[in-house]
Amino acid sequence: KCGWERSKSSESPNDIMVTDIVAKLLAEKHGGRVSDCSAPVGCPYKASDAITVAEGEMTTLGDGVFASMDEAVNAAELAQRQYQFCSMQARQQFIDGIREVTLVQDNLERISRMGAEQTGMGNYEHKLIKNRIAAEKTPGIEDLTTEAQSGDNGLTLVEYSAFGVIGAITPTTNPTETIICNSIGMLAAGNAVVFSPHPRATEVSLLMIKLINRKLATLGAPANLVVTVQTPSIDNTNAMMAHPKVRMLVATGGPGIVKTVMSTGKKAIGAGAGNPPVVVDETADIEKAAQDIVNGASFDNNLPCIAEKEIIAVDQIADYLISCMKKCGAYLVSDPAVITKLEKLVINTKGTPETSCVGKSAVYLLDKVGITVDDSVKIILIDLPKDHPFVQEELMMPILPLVRVQTVDEAIDLAVEVEHGNRHTAIMHSTNVRKLTKMAKLIQTTIFVKNGPSYAGIGVGGEGYTTFTIAGPTGEGLTSPKSFARRRKCVMVEALNVR
Ligand code: NAD
CATH class of the missing domain: 3.40.605.10 (Aldehyde Dehydrogenase; Chain A, domain 1)
Structure with missing residues (x-):
């Protein structure tokens, strides 16, 4: 009873x-x-x-x-x-x-x-x-x-x-x-x-x-x-x-x-909504950061609101980061014609993500713009300026823009800007404790993951409980x-x- x-x-x-x-x-x-x-x-x-x-x-x-x-x-x-x-x-x-x-x-x-x-x-x-x-x-x-x-x-x-x-x-x-x-x-x-x-x-x-x-x-x-x-x-x-x-x-x-x-x-x-930035500075373990970013950004084809949506990298290490990411399953797109095709494919006339492309795999999206790759490709990496819609919009697909900046302080400021005040999730790869603390204080996100993939923030490979309702706007948080x-x-x- x-x-x-x-x-x-x-x-x-x-x-x-x-x-x-x-x-x-x-x-x-x-x-x-x-x-x-x-x-x-x-x-x-x-x-x-x-x-x-x-x-x-x-x-x-x-x-x-x-x-x-x-x-x-x-x-x-x-x-x-x-x-x-x-x-x-x-x-x-x-x-x-x-x-x-x-x-x-x-x-x-x-x-x-x-x-x-x-x-x-x-x-x-x-x-x-x-x-x-x-x-x-x-x-x-x-x-x-x-x-x-x-x-x-x-x-x-x-x-x-x-x-x-x-x-x-x-x-x-x-x-x-x-x-x-x-x-x-x-x-x-x-x-x-x-x-x-x-x-x-x-x-x-x-x-x-x-x-x-x-x-x-x-x-x-x-x-x-x-x-x-x-x-x-x-x-x-x-x-x-x-x-x-x-x-x-x-x-x-x-x-x-x-x-x-x-x-x-x-x-x-x-x-x-979120639009989680991932900052990588010159003190980070770049090989590990590359692997973590590919893993986090490709998790469930980038659908999770906590997944890495744009990389902000200090210029000094940006090329090395890109080369490491390519070894972990990133496909670098540099041809402006292909970038334009991708824009037309995934951004609709209202300037927001095309629903039929949300949550699709990198292999699928590349195929749609005429590029055939095998299953080892997990994300599409593109070096872009900060104002590009791929940086500003929450795409929820494995297209990951990388924006270069000169210093870690500039990276933190830009991360705050592109997070758009959602106060949702941010990620940083750095061994500089002062800069990690600075970013945590300035960005004010509910979840801040340091030196790991974004999903560590919901308890996958990170300590702590999980939630699928992350309430930034009303303040309950996790x-x-x-x-x-x-x-x-x-x-x-x-x-x-x-x-
Ligand atoms: P969505 O806003 O389109 O739909 C969410 C829900 O709201 C659905 O049940 C939908 O039917 C309903 N809905 C939407 N507009 C409505 C309206 N005008 N009237 C009545 N009901 C309405 O979002 P989605 O595409 O299902 O999910 C993706 C979005 O959710 C992303 O922005 C993502 O970041 C966010 N998200 C946030 C969290 C979090 O914990 N913060 C978790 C998952 C997803």
Whole structure:
């Protein structure tokens, strides 16, 4: 029996009756399923219990998928009210369940392959790493630390408490990674979540939500803690944002949607765009910097918002850096005619990246401009002036411009300029501690990686937890369960102070 069921034993028979009747009526009204909590909580996971969703069931109704946004939100609200009475132990088990169902090898491979195929962006091998790390390294309930103050006047606790129903908008670039990460973080903080996936990632997003729901059901969780709609769309996202039962909005995406959630008048977390510069100065280990930059900038075909998007190199070492990068899988384009062809291919008439080229491989992009290379080519490297759109725009494809400057101070200033105040991510290769510190202070990014590939900043080969919702604009930074909770104070007067 989970805490939700157990909690009833301390209530009067009347309270129990009222709770049961309300739950039953709401469930009938909204077509939701109310868990009877009779499934054993935290039953030891066995591989033979592997949860799956058949091809034909992927986008059908049920398992957290609703026909309308109103139904989805109402079901999540009922689930959250029931969830409030589950014990922390049960919460932990539900979070563990989300990790487990993702990490079943068949599921991990399926969501990673579908994510790449459906969106036409990124690559399967790197999505495997991203989905795995979202399941393994997103913090759980241990993040919710309690503060206590005691004195002559008694004892005060400040605790992290749920918001209620959270509306989470997810990007096409990390469709399942964000659902896994947000589900763990938001449920750990005691919330239910309504997802609004990117329409271009519908099937894989619905599959992930169904896998989570089926797993949670086996663990006796209240039904519909993680929900969505059958047909994600801008209209449905707008309906979710406006729904009075949605208490908090979390947007992981570009500047448009971040601005929109911040204008709703609700508590909003905005995880927006980046344009991460990587600075390389004359004191860096150039061979290592070259390898790290190629690895970071080619990760998932440069889709991650944290990936290196432009190199700013001190002129003294720029040629050597280029020659080292060529040995690690960079293809140098110097012919102005080819550069023009690439511009026409990847920048649209509005001056922004062409969607059909976002997240494509270097091999694919080069092929489109008439250059055939083999799979050892990971990025396209171009020596360019700072005003070029490849430097200024967040391309999200493995085209990496290199801008030369005379000094490291000039490099830092230019990095701040091309990061455009996003305060998202920056990378620097240097052994000069003073200059590393100077850049960290001036650029003010949420993530600053020193002497490593950008992905070290989300815990791939770097210390620390992971998140796929990096909230620079609203200041939560590397979101974790705390970010999805309210700080509430419980004051016991004149007692419980034992000092
Ligand atoms: P996007 O802004 O096009 O879409 C993001 C989400 O917002 C999608 O679900 C989309 O359907 C929705 N959306 C967009 N405009 C909307 C509107 N007008 N009304 C209602 N819903 C709307 O972004 P994308 O292409 O999916 O993702 C790439 C962008 O996201 C990049 O800019 C990248 O840097 C950013 N990103 C940021 C983070 C972070 O943690 N900061 C993580 C991943 C991606």
